[in-house]
Amino acid sequence: MKTAKAEKIKQTLKETKERRENQVCRVYQLKLQNLSKKDIEKLDRLFLEAKWLRNFVVADIENRIKDYKYKEVEIKTPEGFDKREIKLLSSQMKQEIIDQIKDDLKSLKKSKEKGNKVGKLKFKSEVRTIPLKQYGVTYKISGDRNRVKVQGIKKKFRVLGLHQIPENAEITKGYLIKKPSGYYLHIVCYLPKEEVEREIREKQIQQPVGIDLGIKHQLTLSTGEKLSWYIPETKRLKRLQKILSRKQKGSRNYQKVKKEIGKEWEYIYNKRQDALNKAISCLKRFSLIAVQDDSIEGWKKGLFGKQIQNTGIGGVTARLRSLATLISVFFVDRYEPTTQTCSFCGYRQEISLSERVFKCEGCGIEIDRDVNSAREILKVAIELLLWMLRIIENGGEGKLLKILPVDGGEVTPVERGISLVEAGSPSL
Template sequence: MNGLKQEKIKETLNATRKRRKRQIPRVYQLKLQNLSKKDRKKLDRLFLEAKWLYNYIIADIENRLTKDSWKLKQVEIKTPEGFEKRDINTLSSQMRQGIIERIKHSLKSLKKAKEKGIKAGKLSFKSEIRSIPLKQYGITYKISGDRNRIKIQGIKKKFRVLGLHQLIEDCEIANGLLVKKPSGYYLYVTCYLQKEKALEEIKKKQTRQPIGIDLGIKHQITLSNGEKISWYVEETKRLKKLQKTLSRKQKGSKNYFKTKLKIQKEWEYIQNKRKDTLNKAISHLKKFFLIAIQNDSIKGWHEGYFGKQVQNTGIGGITARLKRLATLIPVFFVDRYEPTTQVCSFCGHRQKIPLSERTYKCPLCGKEIDRDVNSAKNILKIAVEKLKGEGKLLKTLPVDCGEVTPVEWAIAHGEAGSLPL
């Protein structure tokens, strides 16, 4: 019987893998609404038991990380008075399996880092766990769209959620993640959509024009067509005031933790504003048929003189988002060492130009152009020339100084961050 069961599991896994090749993942955020004090206590207990289990296994990995670790129903925790035993009642078996798999994944990552020569320590204890994996839809959690309710394994009550309208009818719901934030509790639902439908939606809004992108500090995004996009979301006055208030509170007191929670909520508000701005910028870039961008070292900018500007704009997220977008539309990454700023986009003359000069003046052809626009044009030109040489364009783009014309691409999509096949 066990052999037949394993064969069925393998067959279903293989069928799922084949199906996933024709799909793309999307994560939707649902917020739990109208929570009473009793509901919050139950959810807090769930996250507390997850912390107990995690820290218990981390304390003695060699002996406690076994095949049957998920069966633990009682753990020993350290308190100011000594060690005490705690029962795990709310955390379901599949949730425990998810936490143990997370520990194994972290250990593998540490091992790989050490093999590469990176200094890596060991897994440390957590004072708080803010996410619990929900492995299987229909078992660890269920959604009833007619009443806008969700059911979480281990809790009898169904919770009302906000945001179910985001889910598309034909999507395939997979695993989820229960997240605890300062503003409340959220359920992150992973859904798989058909690639063809997702591409059709993008193509409806898409223009047949390629674009080059230059990232910067003053203007976060400069496009090869001369368009500039800038934003700056700095820390609020309220946050600074709360940080001053926290410094005067006695550490460990009730007022200390209340103020700390207010600071966390304010940080969440600032991060949400930055994410929203970044989402709007990426949705604008989706309109272009081909995107070319230089793979700049944003981390180097952050560690240098422009740390505050990089942090307050979240510019580093643009490259990461475009790498994910490359599974749907062609995105080309130009090498970071290409001298895109020094070369004239009209005649190809190269000269050194200081950072203070914001206009590129070519002594050879006499053309004057904005420094960032010149760089964006060069990025697009390099991408087109390389793709043309590799036979990935059916109709090539002109690489002169004039306006670029539409380009026909071979229909294929490579892995994120790589060239389209």
């Protein structure tokens, strides 16, 4: 009986894995609405129990990580140790919390193998995410009434944002998130890859683009366009931080001000993400995107820490890497001298950071240095693409896979790459 059940699970996992190869993952955010005081108390209790359970397991990982059926846990209080009952956390929630601890341990092990100094897992003062493993069991959605049922809580919560989820989406696991502005449900869905690619292609223009990342202008395109945004800390945030410094740590007024600071930080983060989303949406219209793999972390540690933080430019390359499975994205090596090379004749010369116009000593052309760099990045990427296509045509797919970087995106099918070059190669 057990063998048959195990085989059935194995077969189901295999089918799911095969299905995922032709699907695209999307996460939709729903906000819990019209919460009463009792609802907030229950949700707060749920997150509190998640914190108790995690810290209880972390306190003695070797002995406690093997089990998840804890009905009560021991916590540390100012008076000593006391026991607390787990009332709202379901067995699947408990299991997922412990699985997260296992994943954290694996990450620490990998980091240690790379030669980094790592310590032990630390206790958390607050847990803000509760995984909901199985749709239909851990949580359910009632689309006709815009309601969501979370396991362990009898009441169905009204949610805002269900209209975002397409009808053909395959709903899987979810995450209950606690933010300063309220409670949210993040739902992981899988959409047919062909339909998503078709939607992107319908909006695309058959033109490639090179991108130069910068400080003054965050994105400079080879077409001459420049995208800039700068979202600094607000005056209200600075005022609240001053007020917090005068409050007694741990007092009620201290917690109230801290909560307001959290809301303000969330507001700033949302504005930065909105700017980033608009920039990525602008880039998705091009058939081929070429960008240099610059060390944004190095910029932040240098002279431009505040500018990098207030623009969130590091998220551009991260988002492009995730898009590499849907559109053609090429990353040029960070050590490629694109700023010093003329994009017209290929002449290389030294240029200081203060020089904003590139004056070529070879052909005499004068061009904005960032636009020149973006054009050179695109030129290098197209040369790399043509070189890869020649290797594939000569039957060297195995050799190519060994050379390609992990985050280089998809290079197959060959016909797609050829059409991109033929339709969009600029006369550089």
